[in-house]
Amino acid sequence: MLQDTLNNVSAAREKLQSRVQPQVDQASAELKKVLSDLGVEVTGETRLQELVTQLRERNPSLRSFTRNLDVATYDLRKKLWWNANMMSAYVADQAGQRYEAEVKPKLQHYRQTAESRARTLFEQIRELAPASQRAESE
Secondary structure (H helix, E strand, O other), rough: OOOHHHHHHHHHHHHHHHHHHHHHHHHHHHHHHHHOHHHHOOOOOOOHHHHHHHHHHHOOOHHHHHHHHHHHHHHHHHHHHHHHHHHHHHHHHHHHHHEEEHHHHHHHHHHHHHHHHHHHHHHHHHHHHHHHHHHHHO
16 A cells, blocks of 8 residues: 555656656756856856856946846746737637537527526416406406
């Protein structure tokens, strides 16, 4: 039992890692590209302090840093904007399909049921109305 649980946890970890790792690699590559565009040379063992020092040397003023940061992140921002728009369009499409396939038929069924019950109720009221009028007149 414990071995099965460990195997399940291990399989879930590997599955999660296989899904997340490509995204982490892509984010790492984008960060290296932005840092390179800002004038920082990134090697495998570069420490954070060295990165900050290089950033300060290559971008002496806040104005130059913000300008370089804007230029360095332009492509990434456009790509993120595009991906967000495409994802929202995909989600909206999926929601529309789900509505048409699952929700709309149920709503139509409930509406038809309510209408038929209302018709039956009105018919019963109409039948009772003349009988009550006859009883009053007698």
